[in-house]
Each structure stands twice: as structure tokens, then as C-alpha cells.
Amino acid sequence: MKHTLPILIRKEVTQFRRNKVLPRIVVMMPLMLVLVLPLVTQMDVKNISVAFIDHDRSPLTLRMESHLAHSNYFRLCEPVGSFEEAEQMLDDGKVDLVVSIPEHFERHLTLGDPKPILLEANAVNATKGAQGMQYALQTIASAAMEKARGRGAAIGAEQLLTVENRYNPTGNYRHFMLPALMIVLLILVCCFLPLLNIMTEKEHGTIEQINVTPVGRLEFILAKLIPYWLLALVLLAVAMLLAWAVYGLLPAGAAALVFLAAFLFALCISGFAVTIANISDTMQQAIFVMFFFVMFFMLMSGLFTPIDSMPRWAQGITYAFPPRYVIDVFRSVYLKGTLFAELWFDFLMLTLLAVVFNLLATVTYKKQS
Amino acid sequence: MDNIITVSNLTKxxxxxxxxxxxxxxxxxGEIFGFLGANxxxxxxxMRMLCGLSKPTSGSGSVAGYDLRTQGExxxxxxxxxxxxxxLYEDLTVAENMELYGGIYGLSRREVSDRVDQLLTALQFxxxxDDLVGSLPLGWKQKLAFMVATxxxxxxxxxxxxxxxxDPITRRQFWDLIRAAAAQGTTIFVTTHYMDEAEYCHRISIMVDGQIRALDTPAVLRARYGADTMEQVFYRLAREAKRGD
Known part of the structure; x- marks a missing residue:
């Protein structure tokens, strides 16, 4: 029957509109994701307190001290006399980082026999420790470089650190986070809403009334999913516009690629959601199972932490996770302006997973027990 | 006589x-067939097997001329x-529910709206x-569910x-609806625990422990068990049940 699909879609839309909570949350979601979450999920570390011990007190080390003092990232604490005292402060949590310059540092450096600077960081918070160390190295290196330039001496590359953030030149964490947050938006809309919708029909027994009619399985499921696919794409567009308006972030490449990937991703995860709904008997069970998987989707797909730094076996598992591919497309297109030709693997895998998950959804949906 | 349901050795x-x-x-x-039995x-x-909601483990049968095992759809x-x-959908209105199911069964928009008017007028409803179904009292919901089913x-x-x-008044109204539908040639297959309702049926069967123990008109069954009411017939048979509730 050809005209049942529009009838069923209209029913879904009416029910959604009439819901007291869902439409409001849906409007809130892109706003919160773009306006609030990038600010609070910052992993940029600021206000690192530094104990600077200078046993040299040469022009170079004074310059280093002034660089640290003028950086946004550091707060230089009161001058500290001895290394032991500084270490005690590190133990007590009063400072995050200790920089200790050995005696005659500048002289040794000029003679071509540099003595090492000692850097000690509190790495209880591993990110803060590592980043603090990194910033300190950059700051000290830049001071040394200025000094060298001032003297007009040639600088060997091996003497200096160069850290360069390609594609995200300012290392702006927001530009890294926003694509990931857009994917979280897609997951919320295309995983949870269809799941809750189907489970509600199951718990109320309304699905049984539908099952005794000639409505086909495919029509019934499509009628449930099409509105959420459209909703997801609209919300994505809103989020992208907001990201542009608020942070000036626009895709460096074709926005169409972002939407194509988002659509394929929506197909994947909504098929997954229908599968979970089909095999669950109660809402409680369905939600718990979904959270279990979404947790892995979010933490193991490179949304927040890079896949490359995961153990090998874990990297293997991520190939089955659709967010892995969509985040690659989003970040590549947004930050690097990558072309389709270089992203074909991501699109191929998204298509493949969409087929697999939707086949699973069709197979597990039974009109008959 | 033309049988709309025939089943043989149906087992689940x-x-x-x-x-x-x-x-x-x-x-x-055209029959009103009462399908009785304890919980x-x-x-x-x-009934779920007859509707195609549940697959029979064994046995065969046909409903409305189609094979139970292969032609469920x-x-x-x-x-x-x-x-x-x-x-029914509690967050849709009375008319929306009827239109939805009318549409699902392939009625045209025109037919659906005529039918909805006709049914609601007959029900004085x-x-x-445009009331949400969730706001209706149970008796009305049940009448509405019957309207949607037909x-x-x-x-x-x-x-x-x-x-x-x-309630008893709504129950009587409900049976008026059933009889009106039957008078127009619709076959009714109904389960109930109310023995007065059983009397309204043309024929009834009584199931005990998954088997049909008796099947005939209410009058014949009463005579066979020497009972004055269907209630007594039911007691006699259902008491033999070995399965608990």
C-alpha cells in the first residue's frame, strides 16, 4: 500500500509535536551543544602555577622568567630559593610545575656544552601535567630563540623545539570539539529518540495493534525513522550555523560532505537503535543497553581522544563503530578542507555499516512471535 | 454453511x-462466537494465532479463506x-486514531472521513x-477501540x-455495537469472563487447560450439563482445570 507511509509519518509527527517535553529539548540541544559545551569541555590548561628556580641569573634566564610570567598559561609564584623548597611546594600541591635552571646555564650554552634545565610537573592530572610541560618547553625555547636571534647567531634545529599545530593553527580546542559535539547531537537524536519511541509503543501495546494490520515492517520502521533523520540534519545545520556565527568556524571543505556523512551516520545508528528496540522487552532494558553502547561510541571513536593512542586491539574494535568514520569526515572537512577522494574509505565504511545495521533491524523486527 | 475460521489440531x-x-x-x-475459558x-x-500475531507450533487452519501458517499478512x-x-494512541484524538487505522487499511481519505462521521454519530460521540483519547473514560475507550477495529x-x-x-451500562451498549456489527454480516469472535455475555453468543466454546472441552449453542450446553445458567456450565468445566491461574 503506497499511501500508508505518509499516514504513518504524519502520526509520528503529530505525536512528537504533542509531546510536552521533546520539542523543547530538541530546540535546546543545538544551542547548548554549541554555546555552552565547547566552553566547559576545554582541555586547554590555564593558570599553571610555576616555581622558577634560577641558579644562573643570566640575561637569558631572566628573559625566560619574563616569558613565563607574561604567558596566559602560567602563574609565576614567589621566588623560591632552593630546589628542595620547590619540591616541597609541588608535594603540597602549591605549584604544578617546577623549572630549575642550573648554574652558569647561559655560559655553558654559549660554549656549546649546555647543561639541562630540570622540569618537574605534577602529573596527577595527566593532561594538565603534560600540557604544562609542553607549554613550558615552548616558552623557554622561544626565549632562547629570541636571545639567539638578537646575537645574530645561526641556530641548529636540534637545539630548539619547534611545535606547530597544523590545520588548527591556534590549537583552539573549540575547533576540535565542535565537530565532535555535532556528532553527539546526531547520536542523541537518531539513537535515543527512535529507541524511546518504539519502546513506548511496545510498552503501551500499541505496536501490537499495528502488527495485526497489513502495515509492512519496513513502512512502519521508515515512518519512525524518516522524521528523526530530517530532524537530525536540520539540527546539524543549526549547529553549524551557530558555530559559524559564534566561533567563526566554517567547514574548510564542502559542507555537502559533512551532510552526506551525517546522513549515512544517521542511517547507521538509527538502524542500530531499532535493533536494540527489537530485542528489548522493556524500556529499562533498552535504555540500559543503549547507554552501554553509546558510552563506547563516544569514548572509543576518537570523538574526544585520538584513536591512534589507543592500544592496538582497541583500535581494531573501533572499525565497527560508525562514529569513528563520521568524526574523521567532520574534522577533515572542517579543519583541513579534505576532498571526497581522500575520504572515500570513511564513506564506504559508513555505507557498509548502514547496510549491516539496517539488515539487523529488519531481521530482528518480528510482526509475529 | 460457509466457515470463516477452520482450525485443526492447532497447537502452541x-x-x-x-x-x-x-x-x-x-x-x-456471520456468527457471534464466544470463546470462553478461565484465565x-x-x-x-x-486468538493471537488466529490473527497472525503468533506462529502455531503445529496444526493447520484458515481464516477468511487464507492459510494460517503461510498467509498471515x-x-x-x-x-x-x-x-x-x-x-489505541492516547496522544492522538478520537478522529486521528480512526483516520490512522482507516488509512492503514487502505481506505481513501474521503472514505475514512465518511466512516468516522458515521461511526461517531452512531455512538453519539x-x-x-477532537478529544485526546487519553482523556476518555475506560468505557468510551473500549467502544472507540471497537470502532477502530471495525x-x-x-x-x-x-x-x-x-x-x-x-460498567454494566457500557457493557450493554458495547454488546449493542457487537450485535449491530453482526447484523451487517461481520463475524464476531469474542472472549469474555461474563457469563451473561456468553448467552448473547450464537455458539460458545469453553477452553480448559489449552483444550476445547465443550462447543455448542448456549442452550444445548445448558441442557447437556443439566444447568440453568451458563455460569453453572462454566463452573463444571473450569473446575477440572489442573493449571493454576
Whole structure:
């Protein structure tokens, strides 16, 4: 029957509109994701307190001290006399980082026999420790470089650190986070809403009334999913516009690629959601199972932490996770302006997973027990 | 006579439990067929098999001329079903529910709207056309569920305890609806626990422990068991049940 699909879609839309909570949350979601979450999920570390011990007190080390003092990232604490005292402060949590310059540092450096600077960081918070160390190295290196330039001496590359953030030149964490947050938006809309919708029909027994009619399985499921696919794409567009308006972030490449990937991703995860709904008997069970998987989707797909730094076996598992591919497309297109030709693997895998998950959804949906 | 349902040795097992145990019977076209039995006797399971909601473990049968085992989807085009649980959309209005199901069964928009008007007028319910179903009292919900089950004028309607929890006046009104539908040629297959309702049926069967123990007109059954009322007949048979509730 050809005209049942529009009838069923209209029913879904009416029910959604009439819901007291869902439409409001849906409007809130892109706003919160773009306006609030990038600010609070910052992993940029600021206000690192530094104990600077200078046993040299040469022009170079004074310059280093002034660089640290003028950086946004550091707060230089009161001058500290001895290394032991500084270490005690590190133990007590009063400072995050200790920089200790050995005696005659500048002289040794000029003679071509540099003595090492000692850097000690509190790495209880591993990110803060590592980043603090990194910033300190950059700051000290830049001071040394200025000094060298001032003297007009040639600088060997091996003497200096160069850290360069390609594609995200300012290392702006927001530009890294926003694509990931857009994917979280897609997951919320295309995983949870269809799941809750189907489970509600199951718990109320309304699905049984539908099952005794000639409505086909495919029509019934499509009628449930099409509105959420459209909703997801609209919300994505809103989020992208907001990201542009608020942070000036626009895709460096074709926005169409972002939407194509988002659509394929929506197909994947909504098929997954229908599968979970089909095999669950109660809402409680369905939600718990979904959270279990979404947790892995979010933490193991490179949304927040890079896949490359995961153990090998874990990297293997991520190939089955659709967010892995969509985040690659989003970040590549947004930050690097990558072309389709270089992203074909991501699109191929998204298509493949969409087929697999939707086949699973069709197979597990039974009109008959 | 033309049989709209014929089943033979229909059986449903859940693991080692036999919910429906080799039942054989026939229902003729236009009949009001009462399907009685204690809770847990297997009525709902049997009915779900007849509607194509549940696959028989063994046995065969046909409903509305289609094979129970292979033509489930064809059967669904020709029947209406009202489940034990109220199962219309509470967040849709009276008219929206009827339009939805009318549309699902392939009625044109025009036919649906005519039919909705006709049914609501017959029920004297036209004022509540745009009320949300969730706001209606149970008795009305059940009448509405019946209307939705018959919106496409099916040849056969399955009613699973349609009057459970409904007050006596509404119950009587409900049976008026059933008889009116039957008078227009719709076959009614109904389960109930109210023995006065059993008297309204043309024929009844009584299921005990998954098997059909008796099947005839109420008058014949009363005579056979030397009982004054169907209630006594039911007691006699249902007491033999070994299965608990």
C-alpha cells in the first residue's frame, strides 16, 4: 500500500509535536551543544602555577622568567630559593610545575656544552601535567630563540623545539570539539529518540495493534525513522550555523560532505537503535543497553581522544563503530578542507555499516512471535 | 454453511509448556462466537494465532479463506482485532486514531472521513471527535477501540475481553455495537469472563487447560450439563482445570 507511509509519518509527527517535553529539548540541544559545551569541555590548561628556580641569573634566564610570567598559561609564584623548597611546594600541591635552571646555564650554552634545565610537573592530572610541560618547553625555547636571534647567531634545529599545530593553527580546542559535539547531537537524536519511541509503543501495546494490520515492517520502521533523520540534519545545520556565527568556524571543505556523512551516520545508528528496540522487552532494558553502547561510541571513536593512542586491539574494535568514520569526515572537512577522494574509505565504511545495521533491524523486527 | 475460521489440531508450545493443545473447531460466517475459558486456559494465545500475531507450533487452519501458517499478512487485511489491553494512541484524538487505522487499511481519505462521521454519530460521540483519547473514560475507550477495529468493515473481528473492567451500562451498549456489527454480516469472535455475555453468543466454546472441552449453542450446553445458567456450565468445566491461574 503506497499511501500508508505518509499516514504513518504524519502520526509520528503529530505525536512528537504533542509531546510536552521533546520539542523543547530538541530546540535546546543545538544551542547548548554549541554555546555552552565547547566552553566547559576545554582541555586547554590555564593558570599553571610555576616555581622558577634560577641558579644562573643570566640575561637569558631572566628573559625566560619574563616569558613565563607574561604567558596566559602560567602563574609565576614567589621566588623560591632552593630546589628542595620547590619540591616541597609541588608535594603540597602549591605549584604544578617546577623549572630549575642550573648554574652558569647561559655560559655553558654559549660554549656549546649546555647543561639541562630540570622540569618537574605534577602529573596527577595527566593532561594538565603534560600540557604544562609542553607549554613550558615552548616558552623557554622561544626565549632562547629570541636571545639567539638578537646575537645574530645561526641556530641548529636540534637545539630548539619547534611545535606547530597544523590545520588548527591556534590549537583552539573549540575547533576540535565542535565537530565532535555535532556528532553527539546526531547520536542523541537518531539513537535515543527512535529507541524511546518504539519502546513506548511496545510498552503501551500499541505496536501490537499495528502488527495485526497489513502495515509492512519496513513502512512502519521508515515512518519512525524518516522524521528523526530530517530532524537530525536540520539540527546539524543549526549547529553549524551557530558555530559559524559564534566561533567563526566554517567547514574548510564542502559542507555537502559533512551532510552526506551525517546522513549515512544517521542511517547507521538509527538502524542500530531499532535493533536494540527489537530485542528489548522493556524500556529499562533498552535504555540500559543503549547507554552501554553509546558510552563506547563516544569514548572509543576518537570523538574526544585520538584513536591512534589507543592500544592496538582497541583500535581494531573501533572499525565497527560508525562514529569513528563520521568524526574523521567532520574534522577533515572542517579543519583541513579534505576532498571526497581522500575520504572515500570513511564513506564506504559508513555505507557498509548502514547496510549491516539496517539488515539487523529488519531481521530482528518480528510482526509475529 | 460457509466457515470463516477452520482450525485443526492447532497447537502452541512455549518451551515445555503447551499453551494451546490441539484445538479443532470452525466458526461460520456471520456468527457471534464466544470463546470462553478461565484465565490461563489459552484463549488469548489461540486468538493471537488466529490473527497472525503468533506462529502455531503445529496444526493447520484458515481464516477468511487464507492459510494460517503461510498467509498471515493476507489474513490481516480481512480482520479486525481488539486486544485485551487498550491499545489505541492516547496522544492522538478520537478522529486521528480512526483516520490512522482507516488509512492503514487502505481506505481513501474521503472514505475514512465518511466512516468516522458515521461511526461517531452512531455512538453519539461526535462532540468528542477532537478529544485526546487519553482523556476518555475506560468505557468510551473500549467502544472507540471497537470502532477502530471495525473501521475498515472487516469480515471478521477478534475481541479479546472487550468489556473487562467496564460498567454494566457500557457493557450493554458495547454488546449493542457487537450485535449491530453482526447484523451487517461481520463475524464476531469474542472472549469474555461474563457469563451473561456468553448467552448473547450464537455458539460458545469453553477452553480448559489449552483444550476445547465443550462447543455448542448456549442452550444445548445448558441442557447437556443439566444447568440453568451458563455460569453453572462454566463452573463444571473450569473446575477440572489442573493449571493454576
Amino acid at each position: 508450545q512455549f518451551g515445555s509448556f503447551t499453551a494451546v493443545d490441539h484445538i479443532t473447531f470452525a466458526v461460520s460466517r 490461563g486456559a489459552g484463549k488469548t494465545t489461540a 493476507q489474513i490481516k487485511r480481512h480482520i479486525g482485532y481488539m486486544s485485551q489491553r487498550f491499545s 461526535a462532540d468528542h471527535r 473501521v475498515h468493515r472487516p469480515e471478521l473481528v477478534f475481541l479479546d475481553e472487550p468489556t473487562g473492567g467496564v
